[in-house]
Amino acid sequence: MNEGRRAARRQVLRVAAKLLEEGGSEAVSTRAVAAAAGITAPALYRMFDDKDGLLAELAAYGFEMYLAEKREALALTPDDPVADLYRGWDLHVDFGVRHPAFYMLMYGTARPGRRPPAADEAHALLVRLLGRAADAGRLRVPVEQATRVIHAATTGATLALIGEEPSERDLTTSARLRDTVIASVITDSPASSGSDLASRALALDAALHTALTTGPPAAGAGAGVPLRDTETALLREWLRQLAG
Amino acid sequence: MNEGRRAARRQVLRVAAKLLEEGGSEAVSTRAVAAAAGITAPALYRMFDDKDGLLAELAAYGFEMYLAEKREALALTPDDPVADLYRGWDLHVDFGVRHPAFYMLMYGTARPGRRPPAADEAHALLVRLLGRAADAGRLRVPVEQATRVIHAATTGATLALIGEEPSERDLTTSARLRDTVIASVITDSPASSGSDLASRALALDAALHTALTTGPPAAGAGAGVPLRDTETALLREWLRQLAG
DNA sequence: TGTACATCAGTGAACGCGCGTTCACTGATGTAC
DNA sequence: TGTACATCAGTGAACGCGCGTTCACTGATGTAC
Numbered sequence: 001m002n003e004g005r006r007a008a009r010r011q012v013l014r015v016a017a018k019l020l021e022e023g024g025s026e027a028v029s030t031r032a033v034a035a036a037a038g039i040t041a042p043a044l045y046r047m048f049d050d051k052d053g054l055l056a057e058l059a060a061y062g063f064e065m066y067l068a069e070k071r072e073a074l075a076l077t078p079d080d081p082v083a084d085l086y087r088g089w090d091l092h093v094d095f096g097v098r099h100p101a102f103y104m105l106m107y108g109t110a111r112p113g114r115r116p117p118a119a120d121e122a123h124a125l126l127v128r129l130l131g132r133a134a135d136a137g138r139l140r141v142p143v144e145q146a147t148r149v150i151h152a153a154t155t156g157a158t159l160a161l162i163g164e165e166p167s168e169r170d171l172t173t174s175a176r177l178r179d180t181v182i183a184s185v186i187t188d189s190p191a192s193s194g195s196d197l198a199s200r201a202l203a204l205d206a207a208l209h210t211a212l213t214t215g216p217p218a219a220g221a222g223a224g225v226p227l228r229d230t231e232t233a234l235l236r237e238w239l240r241q242l243a244g
Numbered sequence: 245m246n247e248g249r250r251a252a253r254r255q256v257l258r259v260a261a262k263l264l265e266e267g268g269s270e271a272v273s274t275r276a277v278a279a280a281a282g283i284t285a286p287a288l289y290r291m292f293d294d295k296d297g298l299l300a301e302l303a304a305y306g307f308e309m310y311l312a313e314k315r316e317a318l319a320l321t322p323d324d325p326v327a328d329l330y331r332g333w334d335l336h337v338d339f340g341v342r343h344p345a346f347y348m349l350m351y352g353t354a355r356p357g358r359r360p361p362a363a364d365e366a367h368a369l370l371v372r373l374l375g376r377a378a379d380a381g382r383l384r385v386p387v388e389q390a391t392r393v394i395h396a397a398t399t400g401a402t403l404a405l406i407g408e409e410p411s412e413r414d415l416t417t418s419a420r421l422r423d424t425v426i427a428s429v430i431t432d433s434p435a436s437s438g439s440d441l442a443s444r445a446l447a448l449d450a451a452l453h454t455a456l457t458t459g460p461p462a463a464g465a466g467a468g469v470p471l472r473d474t475e476t477a478l479l480r481e482w483l484r485q486l487a488g
Numbered sequence: 489t490g491t492a493c494a495t496c497a498g499t500g501a502a503c504g505c506g507c508g509t510t511c512a513c514t515g516a517t518g519t520a521c
Numbered sequence: 522t523g524t525a526c527a528t529c530a531g532t533g534a535a536c537g538c539g540c541g542t543t544c545a546c547t548g549a550t551g552t553a554c
Contacts, residue, residue: 030508043531051508108352109407148417156400163353173392180428181421274541287498295541
């Protein structure tokens with residue numbers, strides 16, 4: 001009967017999501033959610049620790065929606081990591097515009113350090129996208145650096161759009177910022193002579209990262225890399241120096 | 245005695261600002277503000293229409309602080325409009341990091357269309373900065389376009405910083421985004437051959453805008469421009485086409 | 489200058505509300521023998 | 522298969538609190554004659 005319990009939780013989250021989308025985060029009170037879900041307050045408290053717990057799960061629910069959309073849309077495209085960066089940007093912005101209240105809950109930066117843990121999954125997706133670009137020798141800067149810059153810019157573009165009256169929203173600003181920021185992070189082509197050294201160093205670095213974090217499950221860290229941990233660390237430091 | 249009334253209001257806003265900075269926007273309740281200011285609730289209601297009015301004035305207070313800082317800092321630098329763009333970015337980000345709760349109130353995008361009216365002044369400052377760059381022939385895109393892109397990116401960089409734990413904040417992401425975005429909007433030099441046409445067209449466009457909006461107070465619109473309004477409008481449309 | 493009146497900032501007290509949360513209890517489901 | 526017991530999701534009702542806001546009133550200040 002754990003099945004039914006989970007289904008009931010899910011249903012409550014669906015109801016809470018509806019309240020959130022229709023009335024913003026203010027509309028999501030424990031009493032309103034319980035009433036809308038047709039259960040009593042103590043029943044809600046049996047499902048979620050407290051209001052913070054409910055909101056955390058609601059944010060996670062939003063990230064699930066977001067990631068499902070994004071994975072599906074990106075799965076449709078051929079395997080072009082740079083094109084995926086552009087598509088990823090647009091998908092992010094589009095999600096924010098279609099679900100502004102969710103977006104504020106997920107990315108609205110309530111308090112410092114108060115970021116919902118589910119955000120890590122979305123972050124990981126961007127890291128993976130950029131990791132693939134690095135694998136293909138298309139990245140001009142380390143993955144982590146590119147992640148930070150793109151994340152900040154995407155968030156800014158989306159929040160700016162959300163802040164505008166729906167009638168006067170204009171996607172060209174987002175597109176311009178997208179093109180500028182992504183261009184600042186990739187190289188035009190893997191074989192372009194000048195920065196070849198840098199992008200190849202970063203491609204190797206990304207491959208090392210992949211090998212270190214996704215090796216055989218049973219093995220310890222670094223099992224897929226035939227170097228000692230300290231050697232690998234030093235190598236990666238050199239690679240980053242070569243890159244920039 | 246209107247003097248004393250304004251001083252009292254000012255004092256209440258100072259107290260509210262302290263509550264905001266120390267406890268975030270949740271700490272700013274009408275009761276808490278009244279108590280901290282040493283006045284009774286109805287006295288507060290005599291000064292401000294209601295809570296929304298208080299918050300609006302508090303946001304305006306924040307913009308005053310911000311603009312005073314920014315004007316002072318920019319007044320110290322020599323007259324280099326492009327350097328001012330870089331300094332303006334850093335001043336914005338720095339203000340946000342030093343006053344996160346104010347920043348959220350001012351730029352946190354509560355609801356669509358719910359932007360505080362005082363934000364227009366800060367917006368106008370950025371427009372003026374970019375207008376000067378255009379005057380100097382250093383802008384590659386129309387002022388309004390540059391404003392939107394820079395605003396979105398700055399906000400994103402600042403909110404990303406605010407969302408991080410203070411100990412792990414790293415300004416290099418902001419700096420990188422700043423350099424990328426500003427570079428995408430300016431030309432390296434006014435005399436650089438290739439894009440000279442574009443930047444000169446935009447310089448003229450900016451000068452027309454200035455003449456149209458800051459002409460002799462008594463005169464009607466367009467008093468400083470010896471063309472009919474329709475002619476000016478068409479001219480500016482052509483200039484924008486030349487620019488891009 | 490002195491009195492009568494109007495204005496209005498500020499007081500003490502209370503309004504009603506929605507909130508998050510918890511209490512004691514019920515009734516259904518599952519488990520042990 | 523039948524009885525006794527344990528578990529636990531859910532109920533009805535209430536807790537206390539802080540909130541935004543307003544009431545009737547006071548006392549000081551300003552104004553008119």
